[in-house]
Amino acid sequence: MRDVWSMYSDKVMEHFRNPRNVGVIEDPDGVGHVGNPVCGDIMELYIKVRDGVIVDARFRTFGCGAAIATSSMVTEMVKGKTLEEALEISNRAVAEALDGLPPIKMHCSVLAEEALRSAIEDYMKRKGGQGASSGDGQITS
Amino acid sequence: MPERKIYMDYAATTPVRPEVVEAMLPYFTERYGNPSSIHSFGQDARVAVEEARAKVASLIGARPEEIVFTSGGTESDNFAIKGVAYALRGKGDHIVTSSVEHHAVLETCKSLENEGFKVTYLPVDRYGTVDPEDVRKAITERTILVSVMHANNEVGTVQPIEEISKIAHERGTYFHTDAVQTVGHIKVDVEELGVDLLSTSAHKLYGPKGVGALYIRKGTRIAPFVHGGEQERGRRAGTENVPGIVGFGRAAELARAEYEDEARRLSELRDKLIEGLRERIDYIHLNGHPTRRLPGNVHVTVEFVEGESMLLNLDIEGIAASTGSACSSGSLEPSHVLLAMGLSHELAHGSLRFTMGRWSTEEDVERVLEVLPEVVARLRAMSPLYNVRNAYP
Numbered sequence: 459m460r461d462v463w464s465m466y467s468d469k470v471m472e473h474f475r476n477p478r479n480v481g482v483i484e485d486p487d488g489v490g491h492v493g494n495p496v497c498g499d500i501m502e503l504y505i506k507v508r509d510g511v512i513v514d515a516r517f518r519t520f521g522c523g524a525a526i527a528t529s530s531m532v533t534e535m536v537k538g539k540t541l542e543e544a545l546e547i548s549n550r551a552v553a554e555a556l557d558g559l560p561p562i563k564m565h566c567s568v569l570a571e572e573a574l575r576s577a578i579e580d581y582m583k584r585k586g587g588q589g590a591s592s593g594d595g596q597i598t599s
Numbered sequence: 600m601p602e603r604k605i606y607m608d609y610a611a612t613t614p615v616r617p618e619v620v621e622a623m624l625p626y627f628t629e630r631y632g633n634p635s636s637i638h639s640f641g642q643d644a645r646v647a648v649e650e651a652r653a654k655v656a657s658l659i660g661a662r663p664e665e666i667v668f669t670s671g672g673t674e675s676d677n678f679a680i681k682g683v684a685y686a687l688r689g690k691g692d693h694i695v696t697s698s699v700e701h702h703a704v705l706e707t708c709k710s711l712e713n714e715g716f717k718v719t720y721l722p723v724d725r726y727g728t729v730d731p732e733d734v735r736k737a738i739t740e741r742t743i744l745v746s747v748m749h750a751n752n753e754v755g756t757v758q759p760i761e762e763i764s765k766i767a768h769e770r771g772t773y774f775h776t777d778a779v780q781t782v783g784h785i786k787v788d789v790e791e792l793g794v795d796l797l798s799t800s801a802h803k804l805y806g807p808k809g810v811g812a813l814y815i816r817k818g819t820r821i822a823p824f825v826h827g828g829e830q831e832r833g834r835r836a837g838t839e840n841v842p843g844i845v846g847f848g849r850a851a852e853l854a855r856a857e858y859e860d861e862a863r864r865l866s867e868l869r870d871k872l873i874e875g876l877r878e879r880i881d882y883i884h885l886n887g888h889p890t891r892r893l894p895g896n897v898h899v900t901v902e903f904v905e906g907e908s909m910l911l912n913l914d915i916e917g918i919a920a921s922t923g924s925a926c927s928s929g930s931l932e933p934s935h936v937l938l939a940m941g942l943s944h945e946l947a948h949g950s951l952r953f954t955m956g957r958w959s960t961e962e963d964v965e966r967v968l969e970v971l972p973e974v975v976a977r978l979r980a981m982s983p984l985y986n987v988r989n990a991y992p
């Protein structure tokens with residue numbers, strides 16, 4: 459494993475050491491809970507939505523250094539984005555924002571992308587009964 | 600950044616002792632002869648190699664002519680298993696080993712399976728111990744070799760080798776043990792253990808990397824491993840790694856004189872670390888046998904946190920530990936040893952190995968006891984599993 463983390467970028471290490479937005483949102487509008495089939499690691503993502511815009515995001519992750527860093531980064535990236543924009547965030551984009559991940563660790567960033575999708579889907583489901591998401595554009599996923 | 604780095608990964612490799620380096624140096628420069636040459640340069644190197652052979656033999660209670668130098672533990676394992684398999688091909692085609700062996704043994708067995716040999720991988724109990732009765736049941740008329748490691752490199756469990764070798768011999772098969780983790784650390788005597796073949800590696804006992812030995816009991820049928828010149832009695836051709844072999848000899852000599860006291864000292868540090876971790880961290884479990892284990896080995900599972908993130912945090916604090924075998928570096932698969940012991944994937948993922956050695960001190964142990972609880976608390980605070988109480992097998 460030593461080899462792997464000597465390949466982590468400074469940015470990955472910085473987010474790993476000081477992860478942003480750790481924790482839960484008490485009264486969330488959407489929750490994503492996903493497991494990584496490759497390694498068994500787990501991520502939970504909570505979002506708060508106002509007028510179709512993600513105003514807060516928090517996470518809890520059981521996973522490797524890359525999983526924690528990508529969780530932290532994805533919560534930073536989604537804040538202030540509309541749901542449509544958020545759905546366009548790919549695992550690659552998260553990895554790039556961290557100045558890249560070692561190839562063997564790319565699958566860890568998938569966890570972040572999937573947790574985000576799952577949280578947005580959850581939000582859509584909760585909203586489902588009450589029609590569209592504050593009228594802010596059609597979300598298809 | 601920490602002022603002092605703490606190395607707790609002696610099972611992966613050890614630093615070369617200054618006495619060993621000193622013994623090796625002349626054999627790179629003034630004393631560079633080829634041991635096969637007739638002239639004085641060659642004979643000087645020959646004498647050095649034979650002296651080293653005698654020292655390695657003496658450490659394990661063998662005769663010098665029963666020691667073949669190799670390039671390390673991996674080669675010794677390959678040599679022992681393939682060598683016997685090829686020599687006894689006409690007699691049988693079945694090998695018995697355990698599911699917790701080092702990859703050097705497991706992958707060798709797998710490659711023989713591709714060549715038509717049959718291999719039985721014995722299970723272990725929750726402590727990682729092989730039941731000798733399982734060995735008895737597994738041996739058939741076709742069995743030519745039983746190979747069970749002396750101590751496990753990940754969890755440190757020491758196997759009941761005396762009993763297993765006795766059973767192998769009762770059933771008329773050879774017995775090999777991978778003693779890479781024990782030679783120079785606890786008592787290893789080929790007569791007491793009753794082994795026909797034994798693998799060892801210099802870099803685990805403060806010698807250089809890339810040199811090891813295979814003990815081959817006199818009379819054991821084994822095919823040559825490397826073909827070429829007449830070196831090592833034609834069993835392992837190639838000009839000897841003279842400086843490496845000299846270093847191995849010196850390391851063996853030092854180990855023979857010191858291992859007993861050192862094992863006592865390390866066992867105390869080990870138990871102090873285990874006790875301290877138990878007191879300071881809840882939902883932590885010791886892996887491997889509680890008493891039949893290597894002196895410097897502490898292997899734990901910390902529930903609700905993942906191993907790499909613990910290692911990274913420890914590394915930031917200047918503490919070098921590991922999640923298991925150095926060989927599986929970068930591998931995503933949880934350890935085959937932990938899975939064989941019945942741990943779930945999740946628990947296997949949250950494991951940490953600390954292995955101590957010559958330069959480990961009480962202060963090192965205290966530093967780990969100070970740092971790890973904080974690291975665990977920090978990671979648990981961000982773990983979605985922490986409020987779920989997991990059952991431990």
Ligand SMILES: Cc1ncc(COP(=O)(O)O)c(C=O)c1O
Nearest residue numbers: 671672673701703752779780800
């Ligand atoms: C039990 C065991 N067998 C074999 C080996 C391989 O030894 P080497 O690194 O000398 O090839 C190791 C060390 O990595 C080991 O711990």
Ligand code: FES
Nearest residue numbers: 497499522525566
């Ligand atoms: S190894 Fe599991 S998320 Fe990185």
